[in-house]
Amino acid sequence: MHSFTEENYLKAIYHLLVRRQSATTNDIAASLGTKAASVTDMLKKLSDKKLIHYARYQGVTLTTNGESIALGIVRKHRLWECFLVEKLNFKWDEVHDMAEELEHISSAKLIDRLDEFMGCPAYDPHGDPIPNNKGQIINQQLQPALQLSKHQSGIIAGVADHSPAFLQYLEKTQLIIGETITVTDLSDYDISVSLKTTNKEMNISREVAKNILIAI
Amino acid sequence: MHSFTEENYLKAIYHLLVRRQSATTNDIAASLGTKAASVTDMLKKLSDKKLIHYARYQGVTLTTNGESIALGIVRKHRLWECFLVEKLNFKWDEVHDMAEELEHISSAKLIDRLDEFMGCPAYDPHGDPIPNNKGQIINQQLQPALQLSKHQSGIIAGVADHSPAFLQYLEKTQLIIGETITVTDLSDYDISVSLKTTNKEMNISREVAKNILIAI
DNA sequence: TATAAAATTTAGATTAGCCTAAATTTTTAA
């Protein structure tokens, strides 16, 4: 099959394309914690294998084949996260590193059985959609809570920041997936957003509001 | 931590020491599917890391540290096999290769949670004992069914051959872990062993009888 | 629109793990 390294490159490229519509050498290096020169080497190899479209100095996109491998990795990552949270009782901020290893377990049969065991979930614990075994994935239309206008309500459906620190903050303040929030105040000169949930009212920073994603 | 390769060497050495009381360069090479020269290279490295006791031309043994790493890998392998069989409904002849990958997932917390989730099983689906999280393992006293004398009974508790072909044969003939068998005939010039189980009587070859392990 | 800055690629090395072929040591057996 493909090496862990190749899989990680394809996944990083996939995420960059989804989140920023482009994947450049430097961006890939930053997201993998390697150097640009190493990325260039790997881009040549992935290009030779027809997993990416690559022209020197021009950035990359995934071929159909490359994208389907990337989606397979994403599927495994997210299904394992479901398992870790729902069956092994891990918190949503604890599972990323473990899933980062588990996503490279190769058996397709295993992942399909795991999918079944988990009841074929559509979303992982962070609200990210799980590709099915054909590589089809729900195209989420979410917006940052910061874009809600005063008195507008929405349901928390995802996060734009997956860092443990942010996830722990949300857990602590009960701003979790599925919760309905209503913006009570939002002013230009104030650095915070006021909102209420089912149980309480609170203030969050604009930075936090930017990273809480609302279903449209 | 340690590389997958190092872990695989330590595990192979552990199994050789358990099964044959010695681990030589050629044996290690054979069990890992590599060449003796490669093994020598790795033995030097493991010795430098104080994971094995190694003197040129003399074979190896594990240090306390090396053995505890090996037992950790064995623990993970066998717990994942339990999970695959009991939760994901795989057959006992299908799980080896998947467990071979899963055993390298590093998180100790994950494996302890998995242990708990599975109800802290003492044995894996093939009857092999599972080390606890302190590296303690039940020392099994088993004997090949071939050593039973005529009219003697015993309970199948393990297998000496883990190959899918052998496991499938046992499955098909219902000679599975926990089954009580009684030897009805066993003669020097006959190449087969006659026995009866709860439901039926049958003949098995001496080769098969040698690989079925009975609790003493 | 030239030129400085930023981004990217190339060149040349390094490390882990593996290999083959040759040399060495140990074991076996005549």
Next chain:
DNA sequence: TTAAAAATTTAGGCTAATCTAAATTTTATA
């Protein structure tokens, strides 16, 4: 007990993935 066979190690090389430093290309800006 010594010569042949077997086991093991050494020597020298290969590949994948990484790095730094230097060269090249693109982009931004004065």
